[in-house]
Amino acid sequence: MRKNIVAGNWKMNLDRNQGIFLLHDVLERLSVSNKTEVVFAPSFIHLYKASKICKSINNVFIASQDCSVNTKGAFTGEVSAEMIASCGAKYVILGHSERRVNFNEKNDLLRRKVDHALVNNLEVIFCCGESLDQRESGVYFEWIKKQISESLFGLSAVDFTKIVIAYEPVWAIGTGVTASSNQAQEIHGFIRKTIEERYGRKIAQSTSILYGGSCNPSNASELFSQKDIDGGLIGGSSLNADDFVSIVNSF
Numbered sequence: 001m002r003k004n005i006v007a008g009n010w011k012m013n014l015d016r017n018q019g020i021f022l023l024h025d026v027l028e029r030l031s032v033s034n035k036t037e038v039v040f041a042p043s044f045i046h047l048y049k050a051s052k053i054c055k056s057i058n059n060v061f062i063a064s065q066d067c068s069v070n071t072k073g074a075f076t077g078e079v080s081a082e083m084i085a086s087c088g089a090k091y092v093i094l095g096h097s098e099r100r101v102n103f104n105e106k107n108d109l110l111r112r113k114v115d116h117a118l119v120n121n122l123e124v125i126f127c128c129g130e131s132l133d134q135r136e137s138g139v140y141f142e143w144i145k146k147q148i149s150e151s152l153f154g155l156s157a158v159d160f161t162k163i164v165i166a167y168e169p170v171w172a173i174g175t176g177v178t179a180s181s182n183q184a185q186e187i188h189g190f191i192r193k194t195i196e197e198r199y200g201r202k203i204a205q206s207t208s209i210l211y212g213g214s215c216n217p218s219n220a221s222e223l224f225s226q227k228d229i230d231g232g233l234i235g236g237s238s239l240n241a242d243d244f245v246s247i248v249n250s251f
């Protein structure tokens, strides 16, 4: 059975005190019997402390929002997958549209980042999704297939089991416009079928596929009730403890 996951992507928000405060605030409100995996993706400055705080808490993990494509050396300002793993993170988010668009990250670079992450025992939350133009011109199925296949389909079946997919239509991120549950389910079903064609039914059925893009407490249950939606990657609403916990409780 595949896991349900709700991951909070804090992006470049919250200084040290604010981040740790929010983390404790969410943890206090989470039900102890919570069956959904909860992931916090803070900025690098929080990784070590946040991992320590979450270490003994059932089903709660830390993710980094990115990692370097390089392993070590003269790359000022970069943080390697090995360093992130040494802080106690379980996951790294790769291919977020803000990195693809603002930092020109292409499928091939992401493929190399995925490899570094896996070598360092990090699991990957791999983002894909189309722009508004691509949606309107109807090329989004091909686009998403290309993003996934070029960055991930060189992986062995064993390595692919360390991948979580996040479908995040770019037009829904931070805009307040959410994909309808039908639109999201259509793509999630397509992604699962694409995985099945490459890795077979068993792996496709056990891969968690998250939805991201203006997911909030009022639309989460409808989205999460779709058969191929296994949770969410949450931006804005992850910065508010009540909203985030309410999304976690939406299954």
Ligand code: PGA
Residues within 6 Å of the ligand: 009, 168, 172, 173, 174, 175, 176, 212, 213, 214, 215, 233, 234, 235, 236, 237
């Ligand atoms: P949003 O962001 O929930 O603020 O739309 C989602 C994301 O970028 O992961």
